[in-house]
Amino acid sequence: MENEVKFEMAIVESYNVAVARRKIAEIAKDVGFDKKAIEEISIVVTELGVNLLEHLAISGRIKCSYIKEGKREGLRIVSIDEGPGIASIKAVLEDGVSSTGSLGIGLGAVRRLMSDLKIDSSTKEQKIINYGRIGTKIVAKKFLPSKQNYKDKSSKETRYGIFTRSKIGESYNGDNYFLKHFEDKTLISVIDGLGHGKDASIASEKAVIYLNNNYFKSLEEIIHELHELLKHSRGVAISLALINDTEGSLEYLGIGNVMIKIFNSPEPIRPINYNGTVGKVLRTFKILSYSWRVGNIIIMTSDGISSKYDIADGQSLINQHPMLIAKYIFNTFGKEYDDATILVGGPV
Secondary structure (H helix, E strand, O other): OOOOEEEEEEEOOOHHHHHHHHHHHHHHHHHOOOOOHHHHHHHHHHHHHHHHHHHOOOOOOOEEEEEOOOOOEEEEEEEEEEEOOOOOOOHOOOOOOOOOOOOOHHHHHHHHHOOOEEEEOOOOOHHHHHOOEEEEEEEEEEEEHHHHHHHHOOOEEEEEEEEEEEOOOOOOEEEEEEEEEOOOOOEEEEEEEEEEOHHHHHHHHHHHHHHHHHHHOOHHHHHHHHHHHOOOOOOOOEEEEEEEEOOOEEEEEEEEOOOOEEEEOOOOOOOEEOOOEEEEEOOOOOOOOEOOOOOOEEEOOOOOOOOOOOOOOOOOOOOOOOOHHHHHHHHHOOOOOOOOEEEEEEEE
């Protein structure tokens, strides 16, 4: 029945989180979500549940309901408590802000895993303007794809995990990223404004705005036009990858120290980056082309992430959801003295 609560559990110990994760996964399967979506829902339930425990939430509980909004159907997962509230919702939606001891993906990443995320929270200081309430209510919704799209989706569909944060102590993040699906293609980019701080942030944001308006152009056109656009800015390092699933191809161009690694490919793919700074110094370059198959794992990182990581050492990591791969590398190899960004794309 629409909006009927199908499951509810008080979260007082880690056992309750495990039960909630299992029960909601079963409900998601019954509703019609595929294996990939069920894993994403399970990650979200775990993060919300452990957040309640770590913050010592009062009367913390998780609910799950079936929902229908217009032609869309899916699940609504609600985390609610009567705890101290969240002082800054904007801050907790930023990457790198999460609960100690949880999966650590943070609410920003939860928002990317779900179709919709809303937070209503009041602290003691805010309760006067929030009808006298204190506590937090997080509502996460995930909708089924349309029936036609659902039938056509590959069992090895690519999912993405993305994390980005500024240099510790900085207000501005000079890193940025871009991800766009169009036709049978995907354009992926990680952008690093030169240095850090406000000017670096302005440069990388200009690059993202440009990509959003020109993603359909060739990589050569993109890089030359970006170079002209950014001439009066700090300039950026950038990696651009254009994946064509129908043709089974990957085109790549990297300028500066934003790096890329490809894993899980039958043939080794080792793209190189050219020296330079887009907007400052652009030397001769060549678009690199490789064979591509659905199932490859692509990882892009700014220089705020050490390039020493290797997920091919053990199957336990390479088979994880891209969000968990990204968070592991982000936590283990991220540098506190620089802006840091990672984008992971891979099958689930």
